[in-house]
Amino acid sequence: MIRTVFGLVPREYTSLTPKLVAAILAQALCQALAYVLLVPVLEALFGGDTDRAWFWTLWLAAAVAGVVVLSYVQAVVGLRIGVGMQHGLQTALGDHLNALPLGWFGTQNAGTLSRVVVENVREVQGLIAYLLAKMLTGVVVPLGVAVGMLFVDWRISLAMLLAAPALYLVNLWANRSYSAADERLHDSASEANARVLEFAQAQPVLRSFGAVGAGNKALDAALDQQRKAATGMLLASVPGLMVFSLCVQAVFLVLVYLVVGEATGSTISVAAAIALIAVSARFIEPLNQAAQLGTALRSAVAAAERVSTLLAEPTLPQADTPVTPGAPSVVFEQVSFGYGDGTSVLSDISFTVPAGTTTAIVGPSGAGKSTVLRLAARFHDTDSGRVVVAEHDVRDQPSETLLGQLSLVFQNVYLFNRSVLENIRAGRPDATDAEVRGAAEVARVDEIAHRLPDGWDTAVGEGGASLSGGERQRVSIARALLKDAPIVLLDEATSALDPHNEAVVVRGVHQLTRDKTVIVVAHRLATIAHADQILFMEGGRIVERGTHAELLDLNGRYAAFWNERSRASGWRLEAAPA
The missing domain is CATH 1.20.1560.10 (ABC transporter type 1, transmembrane domain)
Structure with missing residues (x-):
C-alpha cells in the first residue's frame, strides 16, 4: 500500500x-x-x-x-x-x-x-x-x-x-x-x-x-x-x-x-x-x-x-534512431486492425498513394475509412501488416518526424479557448504573425476575425464554442495551411455546412492539397471525381479500386454509390398535392 x-x-x-x-x-x-x-x-x-x-x-x-x-x-x-x-x-x-x-x-x-x-x-x-x-x-x-x-x-x-x-x-x-x-x-x-x-x-x-x-x-x-x-x-x-x-x-x-x-x-x-x-x-x-x-x-x-x-498504460514504442523522410508517399501493406474487442475493423488492406497524388476513400458508414487515416498517422499500431509513410515504416519513425510529414484535417475540429491567432499558430508554433495571418486569409478566417469583438485576439471558447462548425473548419484549414506538411490526411466535413462556408472551406482545401500527397475520406462528388485513385471500402475491405471513369464503367458498388449520391445532391422540397 x-x-x-x-x-x-x-x-x-x-x-x-x-x-x-x-x-x-x-x-x-x-x-x-x-x-x-x-x-x-x-x-x-x-x-x-x-x-x-x-x-x-x-x-x-x-x-x-x-x-x-x-x-x-x-x-x-x-x-x-x-x-x-x-x-x-x-x-x-x-x-x-x-x-x-x-x-x-x-x-x-x-x-x-x-x-x-x-x-x-x-x-x-x-x-x-x-x-x-x-x-x-x-x-x-x-x-x-x-x-x-x-x-x-x-x-x-x-x-x-x-x-x-x-x-x-x-x-x-x-x-x-x-x-x-x-x-x-x-x-x-x-x-x-x-x-x-x-x-x-x-x-x-x-x-x-x-x-x-x-x-x-x-x-x-x-x-x-x-x-x-x-x-x-x-x-x-x-x-x-x-x-x-x-x-x-x-x-x-x-x-x-x-x-x-x-x-x-x-x-x-x-x-x-x-x-x-x-x-x-x-x-x-x-x-x-x-x-x-x-x-x-x-x-x-x-x-x-x-x-x-x-x-502503467502501455505507450506506443518509440523509435530512437532518427530517419530522413523520403518522397511523401503512403503505402499500406496487408494491414489488418481491430480495436481490441475481438471485432475486426480492417482486413488485409493494401494500397499505394504515390507522392503528389490524391486518393479518395469512399464507402458506407462503418466501412473503416476514417480508421485508415488514423493508422497512417499512427493513432494505433496495426495488428498485422505495415504502414509506410515517406518511405519509412511508421513504427521506425520518431513521432515528431512522422507527424511533421502530416497535416490532419478531421471532421471533429477542436479549438483551444484562446485567440483565433493562437489557434492557427498551433499548426507551426514558430511561425511569424505575418505567416499566421497569410494562412488565415487563404482560409478566409479574416472574415471571422473582423466580426469578433476583439478581432484576432478574441478567445473562441472551450472547443471553439463561439464559432460555428464551418468557422471552426476554416480555422482548422488555416492551421494545416500554416504547417504546410507534404502529406494531407483529410476527413472531408463539408456536407453539414451552409453554402457559403462550404464554398470557403472547399477553396481552402484546394489550396491546402495543391502539390501535396492526399488521402481523403470523400463526401463531395467533385472531390471523388477528380481523385487520381478511388478506393471503395465495405466491411473493412477494399472491394473496388480505380479512377472515377474506370469504376463507373465497372458498374459495381461504386457506380451504385455514385448514382445514389448524385440523386441525393439534387433533392428539393415540393408542395404536397392538393
Whole structure:
C-alpha cells in the first residue's frame, strides 16, 4: 500500500523519503517517551521528592523539545516532498499522456482524466505531506507507550500490547467494504464530471430539443448516481468508525480498571495510578486519531493506485534512431486492425498513394475509412501488416518526424479557448504573425476575425464554442495551411455546412492539397471525381479500386454509390398535392 505511494515520489525527491520516515518515527518515539515520563514525574511530585522530580522533569523537557524539533523537520520535509510530488506527478502524467497512442483518448472521457490528474494527484500529495505523519504517529506512539510501560508496570504494558493488534483487526473488519464503495464513488464522480462538461458544451442542442434541467436525463442520472455512491461511502465507513471508537473506549476503561485495581490493592501508589490513567489516555488518543484518518488514508491509497494505473498504460514504442523522410508517399501493406474487442475493423488492406497524388476513400458508414487515416498517422499500431509513410515504416519513425510529414484535417475540429491567432499558430508554433495571418486569409478566417469583438485576439471558447462548425473548419484549414506538411490526411466535413462556408472551406482545401500527397475520406462528388485513385471500402475491405471513369464503367458498388449520391445532391422540397 505505502510502497505504491512511495513509488510515485519523483526521483529527485526519493532521497528525502528516508529522512521523512526517520523524522516521523523519531518524533513519535519522543512523544511516547514524554508520555511515559509523566509517571515518574508525577510520582516524585506527589511523593514530595523535589530533586527526583526535577531530574525526571528535565528528561521530560528534553523529550518534548525533541517532539517540537522533529515535528518541524518532518513537516518541512513532508511538505517539500508533497509539493514536488504534485508538480512531478502531473508533469509525469502529462508526458505519459503525450506518449500514449492517440487512439487511446477516444476510449476515455474528460471527467475521468481530469479527476485522476487533478484530484487524485492532490490526494496523493496530501498523503505524503500530512497523512503519513499522523498515521505513523497513531501506530508508533501507542506501541512506544506500551513498551515504555514495561519499566513502570508490566501488567499495564501487557494489556496495552494485547489491545493494539486487537484494535488493528477490528479496524480491518470495520473497513472491509470501503474499497468497493470508494471505487463506485470514483466512477460515478468521473461520469458526473463528464456529463456536466457535456451539459455545458452542448447547450444549443439540449435547448433545441428541450433537454435542459430535469429533462436532461443523462446529467440527472449521473448526479443521482454520484449522490447514491457518496451515501454508500458514508454507510460503508461510519459504522466501522463507530465500532472502532467504541472498542477504543472499551480498552481505555479496561486500562483504568486495572490501574484503579492495583491502586486499591496497594500494588502502586495513588500518584502512580493518577499518572498511569493520564498515560492510558495518551495511549488511546493516537489510536482514535488514526481511526478517524483511516478513511482519508484509504481514499489516498486508492487515488495512488489510479495514478499508478494510468502511468502503467502501455505507450506506443518509440523509435530512437532518427530517419530522413523520403518522397511523401503512403503505402499500406496487408494491414489488418481491430480495436481490441475481438471485432475486426480492417482486413488485409493494401494500397499505394504515390507522392503528389490524391486518393479518395469512399464507402458506407462503418466501412473503416476514417480508421485508415488514423493508422497512417499512427493513432494505433496495426495488428498485422505495415504502414509506410515517406518511405519509412511508421513504427521506425520518431513521432515528431512522422507527424511533421502530416497535416490532419478531421471532421471533429477542436479549438483551444484562446485567440483565433493562437489557434492557427498551433499548426507551426514558430511561425511569424505575418505567416499566421497569410494562412488565415487563404482560409478566409479574416472574415471571422473582423466580426469578433476583439478581432484576432478574441478567445473562441472551450472547443471553439463561439464559432460555428464551418468557422471552426476554416480555422482548422488555416492551421494545416500554416504547417504546410507534404502529406494531407483529410476527413472531408463539408456536407453539414451552409453554402457559403462550404464554398470557403472547399477553396481552402484546394489550396491546402495543391502539390501535396492526399488521402481523403470523400463526401463531395467533385472531390471523388477528380481523385487520381478511388478506393471503395465495405466491411473493412477494399472491394473496388480505380479512377472515377474506370469504376463507373465497372458498374459495381461504386457506380451504385455514385448514382445514389448524385440523386441525393439534387433533392428539393415540393408542395404536397392538393
